Amino acid sequence: xxxxxxxxxxxxxAPQKTARTAAKKTTTMxxxxxxxxxxxxxxxxxxxxAHRMELLEDMLRIRRFEERCVELYSAAKxxxxxxxxxxxxxxxxxxxxxxxxxxxxVSTYREHxxxxxxxxxxxxxxxxxxxxxxxxxxxxGGSMHLFDASRRFYGxxxxxxxxxxxxxxxxxxxxxxxxxxxxxxxxxxxxxxxGEFHETANLAALWKxxxxxxxxxxxxxxxxxLERHEAQTDLAMRATxxxxxxxxxxxxxxxxxxxxxxxxxxxIRAGTGPHFLELRTYRFRAHSMYDPDxxxxxxxxxxxxxxxxxxxxxxxxxxxxxxxxxxxxxxxxRITAEVDHAVExxxxxxxxxxxxxxxxxxxxxxxxxx
Amino acid sequence: xxxxxxxxxxxxYREAMREALREALRSDDRVFLMGEDVGRxxxxxxxxxxxxxEFGPERVRDTPLSESAFVGAGIGAALxxxxxxxxxxxxxxxxxxxxxxxxxxxTLLHMSGGQLPVPLVIRMTTGAGRQLAAQHSHSLEGWYxxxxxxxxLAPATLEDARHMLAPALADPDPVLIFEHGSLYNVSGxxxxxxxxxxxxxxxxxxAGTDISLITYGGSLPKALAAADELxxxxxxxxxxxxxxxxxxxxxxITASVARTHRAVVIDEAWRTGSLAAEVSARIAEGSFYELDxxxxxxxxxxxxxxxxxxxxxxALPQTADIVAAAHRAVD
Numbered sequence: 079x080x081x082x083x084x085x086x087x088x089x090x091x092a093p094q095k096t097a098r099t100a101a102k103k104t105t106t107m108x109x110x111x112x113x114x115x116x117x118x119x120x121x122x123x124x125x126x127x128a129h130r131m132e133l134l135e136d137m138l139r140i141r142r143f144e145e146r147c148v149e150l151y152s153a154a155k156x157x158x159x160x161x162x163x164x165x166x167x168x169x170x171x172x173x174x175x176x177x178x179x180x181x182x183x184v185s186t187y188r189e190h191x192x193x194x195x196x197x198x199x200x201x202x203x204x205x206x207x208x209x210x211x212x213x214x215x216x217x218x219g220g221s222m223h224l225f226d227a228s229r230r231f232y233g234x235x236x237x238x239x240x241x242x243x244x245x246x247x248x249x250x251x252x253x254x255x256x257x258x259x260x261x262x263x264x265x266x267x268x269x270x271x272x273g274e275f276h277e278t279a280n281l282a283a284l285w286k287x288x289x290x291x292x293x294x295x296x297x298x299x300x301x302x303x304l305e306r307h308e309a310q311t312d313l314a315m316r317a318t319x320x321x322x323x324x325x326x327x328x329x330x331x332x333x334x335x336x337x338x339x340x341x342x343x344x345x346i347r348a349g350t351g352p353h354f355l356e357l358r359t360y361r362f363r364a365h366s367m368y369d370p371d372x373x374x375x376x377x378x379x380x381x382x383x384x385x386x387x388x389x390x391x392x393x394x395x396x397x398x399x400x401x402x403x404x405x406x407x408x409x410x411x412r413i414t415a416e417v418d419h420a421v422e423x424x425x426x427x428x429x430x431x432x433x434x435x436x437x438x439x440x441x442x443x444x445x446x447x448x
Numbered sequence: 449x450x451x452x453x454x455x456x457x458x459x460x461y462r463e464a465m466r467e468a469l470r471e472a473l474r475s476d477d478r479v480f481l482m483g484e485d486v487g488r489x490x491x492x493x494x495x496x497x498x499x500x501x502e503f504g505p506e507r508v509r510d511t512p513l514s515e516s517a518f519v520g521a522g523i524g525a526a527l528x529x530x531x532x533x534x535x536x537x538x539x540x541x542x543x544x545x546x547x548x549x550x551x552x553x554x555t556l557l558h559m560s561g562g563q564l565p566v567p568l569v570i571r572m573t574t575g576a577g578r579q580l581a582a583q584h585s586h587s588l589e590g591w592y593x594x595x596x597x598x599x600x601l602a603p604a605t606l607e608d609a610r611h612m613l614a615p616a617l618a619d620p621d622p623v624l625i626f627e628h629g630s631l632y633n634v635s636g637x638x639x640x641x642x643x644x645x646x647x648x649x650x651x652x653x654x655a656g657t658d659i660s661l662i663t664y665g666g667s668l669p670k671a672l673a674a675a676d677e678l679x680x681x682x683x684x685x686x687x688x689x690x691x692x693x694x695x696x697x698x699x700x701i702t703a704s705v706a707r708t709h710r711a712v713v714i715d716e717a718w719r720t721g722s723l724a725a726e727v728s729a730r731i732a733e734g735s736f737y738e739l740d741x742x743x744x745x746x747x748x749x750x751x752x753x754x755x756x757x758x759x760x761x762x763a764l765p766q767t768a769d770i771v772a773a774a775h776r777a778v779d
Contacts, residue, residue: 182528184524213561214561215559215560215561215563216560216561216562217561218558218559218560218561219559219560219561223559223560225559225560225561225563225564226563227560227563227564232524232527232564233556233559233560234559235551235552237547237551240520240547240548240551240552242517242520243516243517243518243519243520243521243523243524243548244520244521244523244524244527244548244552245524246517246520246521246524247520247521247522247523247524247525247526247527247528247532248524248525248527248528249524250521250524250525250530251524251525251527251528251529251530252528254480254506254525254530261524273516274516274517274520274547277512277514277516277517278514278517278520278521280512280514280517281511281512281514281517281518281521284512437562438557438558438560438561438562439557439558439596439597440557440596440597440599440621441557441565441619441620441621
């Protein structure tokens with residue numbers, strides 16, 4: 079996806095804006111080498127510009143797709159639980175840059191961003207949210223259960239931490255067959271309170287599994303703030319206690335995320351076992367469409383919005399004279415067309431006949447007709 | 449298939465199961481066994497003794513005491529093309545992995561619109577009778593039989609212990625195998641597999657015309673003993689071994705009741721909401737006009753299984769209880 083990306087870790091990003099908000103919410107905000115990087119500037123244009131342009135487009139696609147989801151939800155076209163990723167786009171996009179198509183991904187119920195970054199089309203995701211047969215899960219999963227076996231995208235797990243053991247097993251299978259694939263598992267800070275996280279962290283480290291653990295620390299487990307659900311809020315430090323390499327990263331800076339993910343994946347492929355990244359991020363919207371968001375201060379939300387991952391990148395690119403208004407307009411236009419097309423296709427897509435209700439319960443029923 | 453044994457040689461249920469595991473590990477390099485103490489210890493009931501030495505620690509894999517993680521890892525490995533056999537020490541411990549079994553193993557195929565079958569086998573012991581008290585003795589296989597998307601097996605004979613595993617591994621969907629703890633030492637001559645050695649059909653373990661004793665797993669020997677006693681009184685009982693608890697072999701149940709017109713369902717689980725309740729309901733639905741007497745149920749008393757031997761035995765279905773239930777139906 080990014081030909082220039084392999085050298086990126088050595089190149090210089092713009093100096094990182096303050097991550098003070100994150101530091102306030104957690105006990106320690108270690109600015110690691112990977113999160114901050116050296117401060118030398120690179121000249122504009124070249125392959126790096128093209129790559130940053132891709133990162134921008136990938137993040138914007140997620141943002142605009144989800145904004146459309148909000149409209150469609152209000153219009154009752156989409157139902158069920160819908161968990162928006164807006165604000166966290168840098169994590170999915172940055173991490174995906176470090177993965178190959180042969181790697182596996184296990185995700186959460188807030189996974190539109192992960193799915194789109196992985197290359198599942200807006201059309202397939204939108205159709206799934208419409209519950210149509212053309213959806214990436216045939217309409218059986220909905221927003222929380224997006225799957226694509228051909229892309230090794232294993233969902234869409236709506237049990238907090240429930241995807242972690244599964245990811246360990248995918249990694250185990252690759253490990254046992256001598257393959258160098260990596261399994262990447264996304265989960266939130268809330269997963270730290272679940273036994274399945276700790277069981278899996280121990281198992282993966284014990285067996286040196288090729289597992290990339292991506293903790294999206296958005297500071298809230300639904301409505302419960304990190305310091306109200308964890309006695310020790312330094313999550314990366316806790317992960318190291320399992321004997322794995324772990325560090326915290328500015329999850330609002332897509333380039334920092336990519337650098338960290340590449341570094342972690344490199345370590346995993348070299349056979350040094352699971353790596354853990356704590357991505358300090360924030361969701362700008364409520365937990366789900368049902369959430370009145372009474373538990374967060376407006377000021378806190380605004381503070382984080384000032385570090386919007388998309389603005390962070392566009393500001394940097396403009397500063398480097400890598401991005402013009404025309405560039406942005408062109409990308410926006412392309413994405414609008416893509417999302418428009420996804421909605422139109424979903425509107426037209428067929429619903430599954432009720433006679434198919436019992437399909438896919440077992441493999442034999444999956445093949446059953448009528 | 450007989451593992452080279454002569455027909456005169458006796459084998460135990462434990463050895464039959466071990467031979468099945470050995471055959472599976474030999475015949476398919478995607479197969480591996482993992483669970484608590486399956487390797488160096490030899491399995492907490494000795495089932496996998498010697499397999500570590502033969503197949504090595506990659507394929508006979510000791511796990512930490514993390515039921516959810518290693519069952520989930522089995523699911524993930526199955527998704528990635530392996531054929532894992534996961535052993536859980538007892539059904540009571542399986543509750544720690546219930547999230548993975550229900551929310552992932554049984555559900556992924558459907559949630560993914562048919563993209564992700566989970567070819568996983570999970571084995572565990574079940575049942576009481578060894579004074580292991582209330583956290584090692586329950587019969588919760590009926591709960592699992594409630595769940596669409598998984599197959600639930602209860603091998604009760606040497607032949608099923610030996611020959612159910614291969615078709616279970618060939619099933620593209622999750623299969624749970626429940627081994628009653630009281631059966632491991634059962635010894636006898638292992639017969640070659642009959643044509644009925646599939647996973648879909650109940651078996652008639654003793655033919656009869658007067659009453660159907662419908663059971664599975666650890667209660668089968670008790671039902672057969674009851675049939676012997678009834679025979680001595682001139683009552684010819686038919687003993688049906690369900691073998692598969694999900695899907696249930698409705699046709700076999702219906703056919704038996706059509707022959708005998710009376711039924712006793714024997715199930716070591718608690719009566720309320722039990723598999724026995726399900727079987728009884730199906731008889732009521734499908735064979736109501738065949739019945740000459742109400743369906744009888746013999747289940748465990750509604751109590752956590754106690755340690756004290758006298759109390760434990762009183763809590764469990766016994767041969768005498770089955771005989772008494774049969775008398776109520778026949779008299």
